[in-house]
Every structure is written in C-alpha cells, then in structure tokens.
Amino acid sequence: MPRAGLDPAAVVAAAAGLADEVGLANVTMGLLAERLGVRAPSLYKHVSSQADLNRRIAVLALTELGDVLRDALQGRSGRDALAAAARTMRAYVVEHPGRYAATIRLNADSPDDPVVAAGARVLDSLSAVLAGYKLDPADTVHALRLLRSLFHGFAVLEAAGGFEMDTDVDESFEWLIGFVDRGLTS
Amino acid sequence: MPRAGLDPAAVVAAAAGLADEVGLANVTMGLLAERLGVRAPSLYKHVSSQADLNRRIAVLALTELGDVLRDALQGRSGRDALAAAARTMRAYVVEHPGRYAATIRLNADSPDDPVVAAGARVLDSLSAVLAGYKLDPADTVHALRLLRSLFHGFAVLEAAGGFEMDTDVDESFEWLIGFVDRGLTS
DNA sequence: GGGTATGGCTAATGCTGTTAGCTTTTAGCT
DNA sequence: AGCTAAAAGCTAACAGCATTAGCCATACCC
Numbered sequence: 001m002p003r004a005g006l007d008p009a010a011v012v013a014a015a016a017g018l019a020d021e022v023g024l025a026n027v028t029m030g031l032l033a034e035r036l037g038v039r040a041p042s043l044y045k046h047v048s049s050q051a052d053l054n055r056r057i058a059v060l061a062l063t064e065l066g067d068v069l070r071d072a073l074q075g076r077s078g079r080d081a082l083a084a085a086a087r088t089m090r091a092y093v094v095e096h097p098g099r100y101a102a103t104i105r106l107n108a109d110s111p112d113d114p115v116v117a118a119g120a121r122v123l124d125s126l127s128a129v130l131a132g133y134k135l136d137p138a139d140t141v142h143a144l145r146l147l148r149s150l151f152h153g154f155a156v157l158e159a160a161g162g163f164e165m166d167t168d169v170d171e172s173f174e175w176l177i178g179f180v181d182r183g184l185t186s
Numbered sequence: 187m188p189r190a191g192l193d194p195a196a197v198v199a200a201a202a203g204l205a206d207e208v209g210l211a212n213v214t215m216g217l218l219a220e221r222l223g224v225r226a227p228s229l230y231k232h233v234s235s236q237a238d239l240n241r242r243i244a245v246l247a248l249t250e251l252g253d254v255l256r257d258a259l260q261g262r263s264g265r266d267a268l269a270a271a272a273r274t275m276r277a278y279v280v281e282h283p284g285r286y287a288a289t290i291r292l293n294a295d296s297p298d299d300p301v302v303a304a305g306a307r308v309l310d311s312l313s314a315v316l317a318g319y320k321l322d323p324a325d326t327v328h329a330l331r332l333l334r335s336l337f338h339g340f341a342v343l344e345a346a347g348g349f350e351m352d353t354d355v356d357e358s359f360e361w362l363i364g365f366v367d368r369g370l371t372s
Numbered sequence: 373g374g375g376t377a378t379g380g381c382t383a384a385t386g387c388t389g390t391t392a393g394c395t396t397t398t399a400g401c402t
Numbered sequence: 403a404g405c406t407a408a409a410a411g412c413t414a415a416c417a418g419c420a421t422t423a424g425c426c427a428t429a430c431c432c
Contacts, residue, residue, distance in 0.1 A: 039411075175332075176335075394411105
C-alpha cells in the first residue's frame with residue numbers, strides 16, 4: 001500500500017478544481033478523496049473539517065484573484081485600470097465559479113485569519129484603481145464599497161444565470177464600466 | 187392524536203421564519219418539523235423535497251419584496267423613487283436574511299415556474315424606478331442590471347459582514363444612491 | 373353513519389461528515 | 403545501516419441528515 005504523498009496544499013488545490021467542475025456544494029469528502037486516490041477519512045490528516053477546507057479554498061481563491069488583479073493593473077490608471085480590474089474579476093469568477101463561491105460564506109472569527117490578509121490584497125487592488133481618480137478622501141471608502149458590491153453582485157447574478165433577458169451580458173458589463181467611470185470622474 | 191392542520195403555505199411560512207432566525211442552511215427538516223409540532227416525514231405531505239421548500243421560500247420572499255417595493259414607490263419618481271427602492275430592498279434583506287438567501291440559488295427550469303413571475307414583479311418595480319429618468323431605451327436593460335447587481339451585491343456583502351472598515355455603512359449606502367442618481371441623470 | 377381522501381405516525385434506507393484506533397511507511401538521528 | 407517516532411494511510415463505527423414505504427387515525431361528504 002504505497003503512500004499518496006498528499007499535503008494540505010494538494011488537497012485544497014484538488015478541492016478547488018473539483019468545486020469549479022461540479023459546484024462547491026457537490027464537493028463531498030468522499031468525492032474529493034476518490035479524486036485523490038484515497039479514502040475519505042484520510043483527508044482529515046491534512047484538513048481539520050469541511051468548514052476548514054472551504055476556508056482554505058477561499059484563501060486560495062482570494063490569493064489568486066489578488067495576483068491576477070495586480071498583474072492586470074500593472075501600468076494602468078483611470079478608466080483603463082477600472083476596466084481591467086472589472087474584466088479580470090469577472091473572468092476569474094466565470095472561470096472559477098466553485099472557488100469563488102467559497103469566498104462568499106465566510107466568518108472570519110479571528111483577526112489574523114489568513115482569509116483577512118488575502119481579502120485585503122484584493123481590496124488593495126481596488127483601492128489602487130480608485131487612486132487614479134481625484135476623489136474626496138472621505139468618499140474613498142464609499143467608492144470602494146461601490147466597486148465591491150457592483151462586481152460581486154454582477155458576478156453572482158451572472159453565475160446563477162440571473163440575467164434572463166436576451167440583451168447581451170457583455171454589452172451590459174461594458175456599459176456598466178463606463179457608467180462607473182463617468183461617475184467617478186465628475 | 188389530534189391533527190396539526192398544516193398546509194403548504196403554513197409550512198413554507200414557518201420555514202421562512204426559521205430561516206430568518208437560524209439561517210437558511212440550518213433549516214433542517216427535523217428542526218422545521220419540531221417547530222410545527224410534527225415529525226419530519228409528515229412535512230412531505232405538503233412539500234415534495236427540501237429543494238422544493240427552498241424554491242417556495244424564494245417565491246414567498248420575492249412576492250413579499252415585490253409588494254413592499256410597490257408600496258414604497260407609490261407616488262415617487264426620480265431620485266425619490268430610486269432612494270425608496272434601494273432602502274426598501276436593503277431593509278428587507280436585513281430583516282429577512284434567510285428568506286432572501288433562498289432567492290440566490292435558483293434554477294428556474296420551467297418557464298412557468300412561479301419564481302419567474304415573482305421575480306418579474308420585483309424587476310417591474312426597478313423598471314418603474316428607471317422610467318423616472320430619461321434614458322436611451324437601448325440602455326434601460328443595462329441600467330436594470332446595474333441596479334440589480336448593485337443592490338444584490340451590497341445586500342449580500344452586508345449580510346455576510348463583509349464591510350470590515352469602521353466607516354458607517356449607512357453613510358456608504360446613501361452615498362451610493364446619490365452616485366447612481368447622478369449617473370442616471372447626466 | 374359509512375366511505376374515502378388526507379395528514380399524521382413509525383420504521384427503515386442511504387448518504388453525509390466525522391472520530392477512534394490500528395498499521396505501515398517515511399524521515400531523522402546516531 | 404539500523405532504530406525510533408511521527409505522519410499518513412486504512413477499516414470500522416457513529417450520528418445526523420433527507421427521503422421512502424407502509425400503516426393508522428382523522429375529518430369531511432353524502
């Protein structure tokens with residue numbers, strides 16, 4: 001009986017991939033174990049519970065998202081940066097719906113939870129976008145919340161198939177970027 | 187052994203109340219049955235499955251939301267209507283987080299699903315808000331998606347405790363209403 | 373009052389997540 | 403090289419969940 005050579009990172013990576021394929025809700029310990037060529041109880045040597053697994057998937061997703069955002073924003077500012085951030089976030093959620101879903105139901109109980117740090121990096125990128133606009137400093141937090149709410153809401157609705165009408169969703173998204181840019185500029 | 191006198195509406199109403207109290211994910215058939223003074227299998231005389239129960243809760247929530255929106259928009263237009271709709275939706279989600287959560291994970295398989303009709307009534311109210319602005323008809327669908335995404339995203343993030351910074355969330359929300367109003371006016 | 377649909381029940385099944393305890397491998401130390 | 407001990411896998415078992423099957427009592431209708 002050879003050993004599988006797993007570690008927490010490998011388990012989380014497999015779980016994230018599985019979540020993207022079959023949906024986060026269908027990522028069962030048994031299915032994940034099968035995917036890894038292992039029995040379900042063995043997973044508990046690497047991950048302490050399913051809730052822990054979900055939290056780790058969320059950290060992975062936020063870290064990846066922070067990375068691609070940072071890359072996408074390199075050398076851009078103003079409307080270019082806004083559009084790049086928006087398209088990057090949308091693309092990430094479309095490509096990795098399972099991972100992203102893990103970031104929604106979070107209860108960051110402890111303040112030094114890695115999920116907080118990973119989320120902060122995403123927020124930093126959004127702040128960088130806003131830095132390209134001349135905003136009253138008192139409004140920056142409001143604008144940040146606007147971006148988060150809007151991108152998050154759009155992503156969730158699109159992922160849930162919530163846009164029934166046959167008008168092109170891409171077109172709506174680009175229109176939305178223009179709307180926000182104009183609002184932040186004036 | 188006297189009879190409990192249940193019907194589907196009573197079961198759904200109890201489930202919705204329970205969801206608001208303990209969270210939708212914790213609404214188990216056993217807990218719901220206990221709340222109703224009945225054993226779990228008896229619920230299947232009124233509801234065909236837990237998925238069916240969730241769908242019915244969603245219909246209830248969307249219907250209620252459509253009603254309060256209609257009331258709130260009576261006699262208002264322009265920025266007044268926008269602000270009323272926004273505050274009403276936010277208040278509903280804060281008061282009924284469990285019900286609202288049921289509206290998120292929906293797969294409206296059949297086109298005559300009651301959930302579609304209930305959702306359409308909410309959309310109608312949002313359309314009525316937009317009617318108060320002079321928009322290019324081609325942009326109306328985009329603006330509708332903007333409102334949905336923004337309100338939904340804000341509600342989800344607030345319900346999840348996602349706004350960590352200590353700036354007042356109410357203030358951000360009002361700022362956001364002003365932002366959208368300005369953008370739709372120009 | 374008698375017949376029937378209905379709403380409740382108990383018992384049982386299958387699928388979860390999770391724990392306990394055992395065994396083998398692997399890595400580290402001398 | 404060989405010994406030791408931690409780590410990583412396993413089987414067996416349990417508890418909680420949704421759900422089904424089948425039974426019995428109740429309430430309505432004529």
